[in-house]
Structures are given as structure tokens and as C-alpha cells.
Amino acid sequence: MVTTLQAQARHARILVVDDEPSMRELLTICLRRAGHEVEAVEGGALALERLDARPFDLVITDLTMPGVDGLELLRRVIARPEPPLVIMITAFATTATAVEAMKLGAYDYLTKPFELDEIQVVVMRALERVDLGSENQRLRDELRGVWRLEGMVARSTAMQRVFELVRRVAPTRTNILIRGESGTGKELVARALHSLSDRVDGPFVAINCGAIPESLMESELFGHVKGAFTGAAGPRDGVFVAARGGTLFLDEIGDLSLPMQVKLLRALQERTIRPVGGDHEFPVDCRVVTATNRDLEAAIEAGEFRSDLYFRLDVVSVVLPPLRHRPExxxxxxxxxxxxxxxxxxRELRGITPEAMEWFLRHDYPGNVRELENLVERAVALEGSTMLTAANLPEHGTTHASPTPTAPFELPEDGLDLDQAVADLERHLISAALRRTRGVRKEAAKLLKITFRSLRYRLEKLGIQVASGSDGDG
Incomplete structure (x- = not known):
């Protein structure tokens, strides 16, 4: 019977969670023989860490464990954006716990001791459910014109191009620079690059370069040896070592100081690091993905960012347009x-009222997707009826009708959205320059007194389309 099931079942990624080593070993051997990829951990906290690091099709967890037990793990798993199915296993079965687990969203519930054939059957049926759900979701998305990528959804052509670029470059070792305003989802793109790469089994480590004091940045990146500075009571690995075999995401790379830019460039070129206070260099093996909300070309011109580091990081650029430029x-x-x-x-809200959706469509989102998520969370948390209404959304939000000053330094009586006004003015001037130069971008850059690289970045950021072959500049 097991042989037949092995032939029928597809290969899946399964996470086994049990505090008994013998049970972890038994399930791992059984499932690997069926052709599945299996990871096994001894508790709920470790399981959540693995779920943060990579996607799984199925979680098989014991009910009674110290710390985060099976029911708590189930609650946290099903709250995820795209949760795997969960099978509960316990030696202490009661009707009450079985019913509670199923109500919370468990796919099935098995009692120890069980036959190996039994677990194979349940796993096979669970994976059939996963496949059916994925296919149904794909068909629904296709009908609605929605695209998905590792936790992200979009309908706009601009984001479809981003998704396709991410899928193409993720399997390579190419350095990626993700560009976009705060809140556009740069870390989500970095995680997608990791999940779709051959390094998915390794760690994903993220740090914000703008949030770490300059005095600590070198130690944070490269680690330090004991006694390297006051308070260094023992050696400590940096994020380059922590990300060994995986992906290191350096957010807000434009905030890195010039001295640290030199040291980062050397680490990328030589693929070695020297801990603070250390005498020896050590090889490192991690893919580096960076992100910024700054105009790095302008920073280079101002002497605030090294051009050699920029060219090392920006082999492929993924530009995320702001949400206000992709209302669809x-x-x-x-x-x-x-x-x-x-x-x-x-909550058990049944849906969203047309008035509430209209509010969301009118809002201008200076904080981009992160602001949208916060607004939805606030409305869901405060809603007192059975539907999500506009009652708990701000009465006066920024809208697409935000005024733009007609002359420099002229401020409308009722104020304005500064970010939107600057973006609109920038778009107007760039479009005017392109019209005057008949679409030749190099000539337009000269009119605007910026570099060609800076103009190219602004065109991508603002979503301005220029006819291909119109440059006349190669």
C-alpha cells in the first residue's frame, strides 16, 4: 500500500514538529521514503522560525509540547498570509481537543500510535487539497487579472513586470538593487528573491543600515573578536556570517557612511571579511541584495555615495513604483x-462595503502599501458592524486630487501633500523636457541638468514611458 501511495503522491516540503526525538526521526524517515523534502524541529518556536525562513506545503505537529504547543502553533500558522495545511498528532486525544483543533483550522487529527500507512494516506490527501486550492486560486486570479509573487499581489502592468524580473533573476547569483519609496515592499521583494533561489534552504538575514549607529555598523556587518572595543566581552559573528549559505538583505544602503562603503565594497569584491579587532580574513558565502529609497545617482554626484560600490550593487535594478501610480x-x-x-x-466581518472600497481607491497613500495595510488593520479592529465600512477610516485623507503649486514656493490656502506635489512637478518637468527633445533622453537630461543615469531612474520611478528607439543615443 505504501508503494502505491508513493507513486501517487507528489513531492512536497513538509515541516515536522515534535519534542520526542524518536517521533521526529520516524516521521522524517517515513516521509522522505515517500519522496518528500522534510525538516524536523523540536518545538513550536523553532517551527515558526523555519516558517519565516522558507515556505512549506504541510506542517505535522505534536499537540503537547513545552513552550509554544501544538494549538498555539496552529493558531499562528493559519494566521499567515498563505498558510500551509496543518496535521495535528497527539497521544492525549480527547474529543474536546480534536474539535478545537479542527475549528481552528487543522486539516486532520491523528492519534498516537498510528500506522505508517495511515500517515501516508493523510499526507497524500492533504497535498491533494493544497494542489486543488492552488489551482482554484490561480483560476480566480486569472479571471480577476491578479498576479501573485511570494506573498505579494498586483494587477498593474508595472508590478507584473517587476514580478517577471524577480522570477528571472532569482535563480542567478547576480547582485540586485531594489529601489522604491518607503513602504513599497522592498523587503518582500528581497524575500521573494531568496525563496525563488537555490539558497532557499539557507537563512534570510535583513538589517536596516539607517537604523544602526555608525559606531556599531562595522561590528554588525563583520562581527568582532573578544576585546575589540569596550564592552566586547566575547567574540560575535556579524550578519555576513549569519547569512552563510543564504541571502543577506541590506536595506537603506544609501544611508551607509563613506568609510563603511569602502569596507563593504572590499567584502563584496574579495568575498572575505575581517572581524573588528581581528588579524585574519575569513571567506563568506552569501548573496547580497540591497535596497534604497534614495536617488543614488544624485548621491554620487554630491559625493555621498561611491560610484564603484554603486556599480557593484546595481547589476540588476528592481524599481517598485509608488502605490499612487498604480491605483489598480x-x-x-x-x-x-x-x-x-x-x-x-x-473578527467575522463578511466583506467590505462599496463606500469603504471607494475611500481606499480615493486615498493617495504617501506611505504606500505599508500605509494601506495599517489603514485596513485599523478599520477591521474598530469595525462594530458585520461589514467593513468607511466609518473607521480617516475623515480627511490625502486624495488623488491633491493640489500642486502653480509657482515655486506658492502654498495653497488649505495646504498640500508635499510628496505628491514634488512628484507631480518632477513628472511635469521631465515630460516637458522629453517633448522638447522629441524623446531623446540624453538631451532631456542636459536640459534638466542631471545625469543620464539619474533621468533613467526617475523615468522608472515615476512610471513615465518613452518610446523605444527614440533616444538617438544608442
Whole structure:
């Protein structure tokens, strides 16, 4: 019987969670013989860490464990945006716990001791459910014109191009620079690059270069030896070592000081690091993905960023447009956040009223996707009726009708959205320069007194389309 099931079942990625070593070993051997990829951990806390690091199709967990037990793990797993199915296993079965687990969303519930054939059957049926759900979701998305990528959803052509670029470059070792305003989802893209790469089994380590004091940055990146500085009571690995075999994500790379830029460049070129206070260099093996919300070309011109580091990091550039430039993405994002937060916050709202959706579509989102998610969470948490209404959304939000000053330094009586006004003015001037130069970008850059690289970045950031072959500049 097991042989037949092995032939029928597809290969899947399964996480086994049990505090008994013998049970972990038994399940691992059994499932690997069936052709599955299996990881086994001894508790719920470790399971959550592995789920943060990589996606799984199925979680098989014991019910009674110290710390984060099976029911708590189940609650946290099903609250995730794209949760795997969960099978509960226990030697202390009662009707009450079985019913509670199923109500919380467990796929099935098995009692120790069980036959190996039994677990194979349950796993096979669970994976059939996973495949059916994925296919149904794909067909629904296709009908609605929605695209998905590792936890992200979009409908706009601009984001479809981003998703396709990420899929193409993820399997390579190429350095990627992700560009976009704060809140556009740069870390989500970095995680997608990791999940779709051959380094998915390794760690994903992220740090924000703008949030770490300059005096600690070198130690944070490269580690230190005992006694390297006051307070260094023992050796400590940096993030380059922590990300060994995986992906290191350096967010807000534009905030890195010039001295640290030199040291980072050397680490990338030589693929070695020297801990602070150390005498020897050590090889490192991690893919480095960086992100910024700054105009690095302008920073180079101002002498604030090294051009050699820029060219090392920007082999492939992934530019995320702000949400206000892709309003067609608002509806699928609202629906996604509503579905997840309705579940996470324990609400049972039936849907979103047309008035509330209209509010979301009018809002201008200076904080981009992160702001949209916060607004949905606030509305879901405060809603007192059975539907999500506009009652708990801000009465006066920024809208697409935000005024732009007609002359420099002229401020409208009722104020304005500064970010939107600057973006609109920048778009207007760049478009005017392109019209005057008949679409020749190098000539337009000269008119605007910026570099060609800077103009190219601004065109991508603002979503301005220029006819191909119109440069006349190669």
C-alpha cells in the first residue's frame, strides 16, 4: 500500500514538529521514503522560525509540547498570509481537543500510535487539497487579472513586470538593487528573491543600515573578536556570517557612511571579511541584495555615495513604483489585507462595503502599501458592524486630487501633500523636457541638468514611458 501511495503522491516540503526525538526521526524517515523534502524541529518556536525562513506545503505537529504547543502553533500558522495545511498528532486525544483543533483550522487529527500507512494516506490527501486550492486560486486570479509573487499581489502592468524580473533573476547569483519609496515592499521583494533561489534552504538575514549607529555598523556587518572595543566581552559573528549559505538583505544602503562603503565594497569584491579587532580574513558565502529609497545617482554626484560600490550593487535594478501610480493594485491589496486581518484579529466581518472600497481607491497613500495595510488593520479592529465600512477610516485623507503649486514656493490656502506635489512637478518637468527633445533622453537630461543615469531612474520611478528607439543615443 505504501508503494502505491508513493507513486501517487507528489513531492512536497513538509515541516515536522515534535519534542520526542524518536517521533521526529520516524516521521522524517517515513516521509522522505515517500519522496518528500522534510525538516524536523523540536518545538513550536523553532517551527515558526523555519516558517519565516522558507515556505512549506504541510506542517505535522505534536499537540503537547513545552513552550509554544501544538494549538498555539496552529493558531499562528493559519494566521499567515498563505498558510500551509496543518496535521495535528497527539497521544492525549480527547474529543474536546480534536474539535478545537479542527475549528481552528487543522486539516486532520491523528492519534498516537498510528500506522505508517495511515500517515501516508493523510499526507497524500492533504497535498491533494493544497494542489486543488492552488489551482482554484490561480483560476480566480486569472479571471480577476491578479498576479501573485511570494506573498505579494498586483494587477498593474508595472508590478507584473517587476514580478517577471524577480522570477528571472532569482535563480542567478547576480547582485540586485531594489529601489522604491518607503513602504513599497522592498523587503518582500528581497524575500521573494531568496525563496525563488537555490539558497532557499539557507537563512534570510535583513538589517536596516539607517537604523544602526555608525559606531556599531562595522561590528554588525563583520562581527568582532573578544576585546575589540569596550564592552566586547566575547567574540560575535556579524550578519555576513549569519547569512552563510543564504541571502543577506541590506536595506537603506544609501544611508551607509563613506568609510563603511569602502569596507563593504572590499567584502563584496574579495568575498572575505575581517572581524573588528581581528588579524585574519575569513571567506563568506552569501548573496547580497540591497535596497534604497534614495536617488543614488544624485548621491554620487554630491559625493555621498561611491560610484564603484554603486556599480557593484546595481547589476540588476528592481524599481517598485509608488502605490499612487498604480491605483489598480489597491483593490486586490485591500482584499488580501482584509482577508488576513479579519482572521488574525478574530473578527467575522463578511466583506467590505462599496463606500469603504471607494475611500481606499480615493486615498493617495504617501506611505504606500505599508500605509494601506495599517489603514485596513485599523478599520477591521474598530469595525462594530458585520461589514467593513468607511466609518473607521480617516475623515480627511490625502486624495488623488491633491493640489500642486502653480509657482515655486506658492502654498495653497488649505495646504498640500508635499510628496505628491514634488512628484507631480518632477513628472511635469521631465515630460516637458522629453517633448522638447522629441524623446531623446540624453538631451532631456542636459536640459534638466542631471545625469543620464539619474533621468533613467526617475523615468522608472515615476512610471513615465518613452518610446523605444527614440533616444538617438544608442
Amino acid at each position: 493594485d489597491v483593490t486586490p491589496l485591500v482584499e488580501r489585507f482584509f482577508e488576513r486581518l479579519n482572521r488574525e484579529l478574530g
